[in-house]
Amino acid sequence: MPSDAKILIVDDHEDTLYALESVLAPLGYRVVRATGGDEALKEVLRGQVALLLLDVRMPGVSGLDVVRYLRRLEQTQHIPVILLTGFGPDAGLTATAFGLGVADLLMKPVDPWALRTKVRYLYEAQRRHQALEAELRELRALVKEHTPAPALAHPDGRIPGRRRPGQDPRPPREDPRGPGEDLQESVEDPRGPHEPSGPPRAQRAP
Numbered sequence: 791m792p793s794d795a796k797i798l799i800v801d802d803h804e805d806t807l808y809a810l811e812s813v814l815a816p817l818g819y820r821v822v823r824a825t826g827g828d829e830a831l832k833e834v835l836r837g838q839v840a841l842l843l844l845d846v847r848m849p850g851v852s853g854l855d856v857v858r859y860l861r862r863l864e865q866t867q868h869i870p871v872i873l874l875t876g877f878g879p880d881a882g883l884t885a886t887a888f889g890l891g892v893a894d895l896l897m898k899p900v901d902p903w904a905l906r907t908k909v910r911y912l913y914e915a916q917r918r919h920q921a922l923e924a925e926l927r928e929l930r931a932l933v934k935e936h937t938p939a940p941a942l943a944h945p946d947g948r949i950p951g952r953r954r955p956g957q958d959p960r961p962p963r964e965d966p967r968g969p970g971e972d973l974q975e976s977v978e979d980p981r982g983p984h985e986p987s988g989p990p991r992a993q994r995a996p
Contacts, residue, residue, distance in 0.1 A: 795840040800830040827851025
């Protein structure tokens with residue numbers, strides 16, 4: 791992942807955003823903020839987001855709506871998301887959140903040490919994942935570059951150099967006769983097959 795990969799924190803309360811920035815500052819990662827779901831989606835689609843810290847309940851587009859949208863797009867479906875909620879334990883919310891594939895669901899106020907530990911782990915894991923994907927793309931490009939083009943088939947459907955089923959692999963033997971000898975043998979003698987050659991013999995008088 792590029793060095794400018796960022797962590798996006800999303801909450802509709804400025805004091806919460808400030809507290810999250812203060813907690814994450816010791817990690818040294820680049821942190822950007824958004825105050826709503828629409829703004830968060832725009833920031834993610836700009837690229838380079840490695841991790842989201844996302845409030846569940848926000849006016850308009852909620853945190854769960856953001857996660858649903860991200861999971862539908864190939865370029866964003868693997869971005870890890872930590873959901874934050876200040877409304878206490880909720881079995882239905884927990885089931886929905888983990889059903890959407892979030893990395894964790896934390897209660898506010900969050901423990902600073904625990905949050906930094908989770909963020910560091912998820913950020914580094916995502917960076918390794920992105921690095922492996924980049925190497926895979928490079929390998930695919932190299933394989934495609936060095937793969938020869940398929941041979942063109944003859945008009946009758948045969949591919950040059952490939953034997954047909956049952957074909958003798960040995961090359962055909964040449965006929966020792968000259969090119970015109972077989973033609974001469976096939977020409978029929980105009981005198982008939984039983985007429986002797988040479989001058990006719992004189993018949994004896996009786």
